[in-house]
Amino acid sequence: MTEKDQLSRQGELEALFFLAGEPISFKKIANFFQISVEESKKLVENFSYSLKDSERGLVLLINQDEVQLVTKPQFQPLIQKLIQEDFRESLTPAALETLTIIAYLGSMPRSLIDYLRGVNSSYILRNLLMRGLIEKKASPSRVNVYLYQISLEFLKHLGLDKIEDLPEYGKYRDILKKFEIENPEIKNPVVKNLV
Amino acid sequence: MTFELKSEQYCGPLDKLLELIEEKKLEITQISLAQVTSDFLKYIESLSESVDKEILADFLVIASRLVLIKSRALFPFLALEEEEKAEIADLELRLKIHQELKAAKENIYRLWSEEPQMMNREFLKSLRTIFYPPKKFKIEDFPRVAGKLTGELEKILLPQMSIINNIVSVETKMREILKKITKKAVNFSALQIEQSKSEIIVLFLAILYLIKKQIIEVRQESHFSEIKIAKKN
Structure with a gap:
């Protein structure tokens, strides 16, 4: 992929993550863009890196072969004002x-x-x-x-x-x-x- | 559901064992394990009647290993089989891993937040809701999947059948024996009621215990001959 391709693909990836909400596998991403799984991992890595700036509010979670776009933990108090999340989970x-x-x-x-x-x-x-x-x-x-x-x-x-x-x-x-x-x-x- | 709540609150046998050892500020060795054996057994006795039998079973497995270790400590010349040696080493190992993991548990506990700290957007939030079956979906899939779901629910919702075996306790046997024996010797075989193997084992254990308590005397003329039991003077 050329540099230009990479950047436009990143935009597409961002849109994909935004709409999906749910976790997506590297395989699915590869399929979506018609690229290899290796390339999809690189793509995700670049996108993840671009989110690291403190001015960005989102972060990519990666677990085994799945990726999910979520809000950064430091914005949690702000978000609480928006969402009435009553579901609390305790640990026995x-x-x-x-x-x-x-x-x-x-x-x-x-x-x-x-x-x-x-x-x-x-x-x-x-x-x-x-x-x-x-x-x-x-x-x-x-x-x-x-x-x-x-x-x-x-x-x-x-x-x-x-x-x-x-x-x-x-x-x-x-x-x-x-x-x-x-x-x-x-x-x-x-x-x-x-x- | 009550079992789940109870089992989540009780600490397991390894937790308890580790607790006993650390209370005494000891390292995990065979000697320290032997030292905490009676405390561990006392703890098991103190467990309430309502403790689930499964938890109790887990405790008893560990208890039996500890008794083996303690026996070895009391009788160093006791020869152990390879399997028994491996079991003892195994317990030490598991306890050491348990100890290591304590700090790891602390890490997770500190980081845990009762509400998720990161939020995601709802799946396809802005699209309107439609029924969108997967590509290879056929109408016959519906009953098949419904059946699978029912099967899964059955596992959780259907009551389990309990099979209760009539177990004779050592204590009951001891009381029976004490009623039947006198200064005159009674035969071991005369004390059996059911003639079952488990009864013989329990009877034997009861007799060993009564010997230890110096309540009875036993005599056996030759190998495998009748065992004669009499009240001690």
């Missing part, structure tokens, strides 16, 4: 624990969540799914296994652009690997099978 200890595990350690199956929490997590997972704070998708490698990951809604509650912006993200991301390396005698099949 079980919800906090489950969300922490999924957020920091990445998408994982229920078996691993149960193992790390030490309790059966089916109820809390269904609860979080219903609230739209997590999503589940079929495992690419194992049949009949679902992987749970955090959703864009979750990011909105934290005011983060992407999950990697969580404090100390890098430290916790690899914590399971670190423990496995330090404890090779642990032959636990659940941990061995993590994604």
Whole structure:
């Protein structure tokens, strides 16, 4: 794409995001513009960069392969004046624990969540799914296994652009690997099978 | 729905165990785990009757590991199977991960806002509302999807059937035994009522406990012969 193409495409992308409101996948964007997924990622990245100026009121949220245009968190008080949003979401200890595990350690199956929490997590997972704070998708490698990951809604509650912006993200991301390396005698099949 | 509320408020066995260890300002080692075992067991006993059996089961699994660890601590010459050694190492590992995650939980808790901090525009807000089915949609898809939805709802709404097994408790057995034995010895087999395997196990456990309490005496003439039980003087 030429520079001129890029810029006009950015305008089209902005219009697309504005109208859609809902998250759009890179694949859809690629399809829309008849470009490759790689090119769509670059396009999104450039657009995201242009939004970083403090005078812009919007920001792009990115989660796995989905993108959503939203307002920047600092404008929240202003927006409150406009919208009567009565829907409040509180965090119970079980919800906090489950969300922490999924957020920091990445998408994982229920078996691993149960193992790390030490309790059966089916109820809390269904609860979080219903609230739209997590999503589940079929495992690419194992049949009949679902992987749970955090959703864009979750990011909105934290005011983060992407999950990697969580404090100390890098430290916790690899914590399971670190423990496995330090404890090779642990032959636990659940941990061995993590994604 | 009540289970959900309850289970969200109770801390799990790993939380409790970690709490007990940190209260005593200990590191996570087999020795410290052995030290907190009786506190942990006391906690389980204190759990109210209304605690869901599933939560209780989770606690009991951890409790059994702790009892194994404590036994080892009391009897260092106790030989453990490979599986048991792995189970103990496993508990230590999970507890350590749990401890690490505490700070991570703090991070999320601090950042969490009860209302979303970022808002998006409603999907296709300015367009008028029309029915716009997907390209490959056929009329037959309607009943199929409706059926799927009903199926999903059934899972949540239909009452679950509980299968209650008649479980004999060790305490009940102990009371039965105390009623039947005298200074004169009674045979183990005479104390059985149902002849079921689980009853034999519970009976045996009850006898071990009564021996520990020094209430009864037992004698067995040879391997696998009848066990004779009598009240202690």
